[in-house]
Amino acid sequence: MTSSFASLTEFRSLLQQMPGVDAEAAEAARAHDSQLTKPPGALGRLEDLAVWYRGWRGGERSEINAPQIIVFAGNHGVAARGVSAFPAAVTEQMVLNFQRGGAAINQIARVNGATLDVVPLALDEPTQDFTKAPAMEEAEFVEALRAGWDAVSETADLLVVGEMGIANTTSAAALACALLGGEAAVWVGRGTGVDDDGLALKTQVIAEGVALHRDSGDGLEILRHLGGRELAAMAGAMARARHLRIPVILDGFICCAAALCLERTAAGALDHAVAGHLSAEGGHGRLLEALDKAPLLSLNLRLGEASGAGLAIGVLKAALACHAGMATFAEAGVSDG
Ligand SMILES: Cc1cc2ncn([C@H]3O[C@H](COP(=O)(O)O)[C@@H](O)[C@H]3O)c2cc1C
Numbered sequence: 634m635t636s637s638f639a640s641l642t643e644f645r646s647l648l649q650q651m652p653g654v655d656a657e658a659a660e661a662a663r664a665h666d667s668q669l670t671k672p673p674g675a676l677g678r679l680e681d682l683a684v685w686y687r688g689w690r691g692g693e694r695s696e697i698n699a700p701q702i703i704v705f706a707g708n709h710g711v712a713a714r715g716v717s718a719f720p721a722a723v724t725e726q727m728v729l730n731f732q733r734g735g736a737a738i739n740q741i742a743r744v745n746g747a748t749l750d751v752v753p754l755a756l757d758e759p760t761q762d763f764t765k766a767p768a769m770e771e772a773e774f775v776e777a778l779r780a781g782w783d784a785v786s787e788t789a790d791l792l793v794v795g796e797m798g799i800a801n802t803t804s805a806a807a808l809a810c811a812l813l814g815g816e817a818a819v820w821v822g823r824g825t826g827v828d829d830d831g832l833a834l835k836t837q838v839i840a841e842g843v844a845l846h847r848d849s850g851d852g853l854e855i856l857r858h859l860g861g862r863e864l865a866a867m868a869g870a871m872a873r874a875r876h877l878r879i880p881v882i883l884d885g886f887i888c889c890a891a892a893l894c895l896e897r898t899a900a901g902a903l904d905h906a907v908a909g910h911l912s913a914e915g916g917h918g919r920l921l922e923a924l925d926k927a928p929l930l931s932l933n934l935r936l937g938e939a940s941g942a943g944l945a946i947g948v949l950k951a952a953l954a955c956h957a958g959m960a961t962f963a964e965a966g967v968s969d970g
């Protein structure tokens with residue numbers, strides 16, 4: 634069930650053998666919800682979340698006790714084109730910050746009772762500049778997918794993946810543009826805060842990369858050509874979670890671009906995931922529409938690091954606490970109308 638893979642072909646075949654939702658468990662959860670002391674539907678999406686979670690976990694398990702957040706870090710050759718407001722050295726500096734507990738995600742993980750793992754990926758070997766060559770060779774790409782796959786804890790009961798990688802909003806926009814079409818200008822955003830000239834340059838760089846690689850193959854090939862190691866690792870981790878029946882909360886624009894690559898390779902590959910939030914990065918709303926997922930939160934975040942999804946852990950925990958802890962009409966002696 635959780636065997637690893639040695640090649641892209643093996644990873645592809647794992648994507649074709651994904652377990653589905655446990656329809657009986659979901660049905661039992663829906664039936665239980667209908668007995669709880671509230672007007673039907675009054676807990677809105679919290680009700681759907683509880684049914685979704687129990688459907689993926691199966692059985693009676695309906696508490697989150699071991700959420701795992703993993704932040705993957707990678708460096709991008711395309712950063713040398715000047716597409717970020719910050720230098721590439723910040724990727725490694727932020728990894729140290731995560732390790733010392735000083736980043737936003739450290740605080741968000743702590744208050745939501747999640748473990749936080751930080752996985753730097755060959756930071757001293759940036760990917761190739763995708764305007765000139767494929768970002769990754771196949772062997773590097775498989776290694777990054779596998780780093781993600783191997784980082785997921787078998788005992789986690791919820792997975793959130795995030796990233797750190799200067800210039801990765803350029804990579805994410807290129808992925809979305811190549812897979813979903815439209816002009817680069819539709820997908821580009823300011824990332825860390827590039828100015829108008831920076832935005833024009835970034836749009837041009839995305840368009841160049843997409844023109845070079847858009848016909849390179851399926852979602853995984855597009856990810857190899859235009860992605861980065863941390864995006865590949867996020868995809869590998871989300872696929873492993875599916876095989877372990879661990880539900881996933883998606884983070885912002887970059888995480889969702891990685892998710893889209895899986896979805897475009899194997900339809901339904903993200904059925905075990907919900908969207909944690911709507912990022913302020915321009916194209917995220919459209920990306921969520923393409924994934925057919927509605928965000929749980931909208932807080933004007935544009936950080937990444939798994940921050941939006943990390944915050945949504947609290948919402949999901951509350952949904953399950955209501956589902957498991959509320960009295961039924963019969964238990965409480967409340968008239969059910
Ligand atoms: C100090 C700092 C902390 C961050 N944490 C996440 N990001 C975010 O910003 C980067 C993407 O934006 P761009 O494509 O413009 O480089 C990613 O590393 C992302 O995780 C950060 C960026 C900075 C500067």
Ligand SMILES: O=C(O)c1cccnc1
Nearest residue numbers: 885886887912935936937
């Ligand atoms: O939405 C994101 O993931 C995002 C947006 C801006 C910068 N970094 C990440």
